[in-house]
Amino acid sequence: MDKKTILIIILAFLLGGSLVFAFQQRNNQGQKEPDGSTTTISPSNPSEITVVPTIQAIPTSITPSTSVTSTQATPTTALTPTPDPFSTWTIYTNNTLKYRFLYDPAWNLATQANTVSVQGDISTKGWPSINVSQLTISATNISQLKTEVENLFNTTTTQVSIGSGIQSILLERAASPQAYAGQDYYFLHQGNTLVISLNDTGHTQGDQLYQHFLDNFELY
Numbered sequence: 001m002d003k004k005t006i007l008i009i010i011l012a013f014l015l016g017g018s019l020v021f022a023f024q025q026r027n028n029q030g031q032k033e034p035d036g037s038t039t040t041i042s043p044s045n046p047s048e049i050t051v052v053p054t055i056q057a058i059p060t061s062i063t064p065s066t067s068v069t070s071t072q073a074t075p076t077t078a079l080t081p082t083p084d085p086f087s088t089w090t091i092y093t094n095n096t097l098k099y100r101f102l103y104d105p106a107w108n109l110a111t112q113a114n115t116v117s118v119q120g121d122i123s124t125k126g127w128p129s130i131n132v133s134q135l136t137i138s139a140t141n142i143s144q145l146k147t148e149v150e151n152l153f154n155t156t157t158t159q160v161s162i163g164s165g166i167q168s169i170l171l172e173r174a175a176s177p178q179a180y181a182g183q184d185y186y187f188l189h190q191g192n193t194l195v196i197s198l199n200d201t202g203h204t205q206g207d208q209l210y211q212h213f214l215d216n217f218e219l220y
Contacts, residue, residue: 090102182198
């Protein structure tokens with residue numbers, strides 16, 4: 001052989017060895033496809049290529065739940081009106097001394113010469129007991145009446161208003177072993193001196209009755 005032929009054989013041998021080496025490298029490594037899947041070349045059959053797809057998780061759209069609070073209506077209770085304890089009271093009129101007042105018709109009403117009395121059941125208590133009396137005390141105005149009452153009973157009094165604005169002198173009577181506590185209201189009307197006496201005061205229920213009596217006392 002000449003040198004040229006020997007050189008061609010050597011080059012062909014080297015080229016063949018390079019191709020075999022490259023082919024082995026492709027068999028040992030998988031080839032990545034552009035879409036993210038892996039291409040695996042089987043060593044037994046280079047012409048068959050198996051593509052293993054890459055499975056990606058698909059995000060799930062979660063719709064937020066709406067919390068509904070059930071509100072139960074509270075039943076309303078109809079209020080029963082409180083009965084008026086004074087709705088049955090009736091009126092008494094004194095045409096001689098020109099005054100009138102309301103009182104419970106269940107009470108006993110008694111008329112004497114100069115006094116009108118109304119009294120409830122006092123079998124277990126001393127109230128209600130009310131007297132309206134005409135007095136012989138002589139006075140021309142409320143200030144003079146105050147002085148006369150204080151001198152007569154040797155005590156202090158208070159000027160107050162009762163009923164429809166009637167100016168009166170209040171004398172407080174303290175309780176004693178012989179008598180209940182009480183209140184006397186002195187006032188002037190058409191030249192006469194009158195007094196309202198409330199007996200056995202100082203009890204919540206009794207004082208409510210007495211206050212209603214005073215609030216509705218009228219002169220005419």
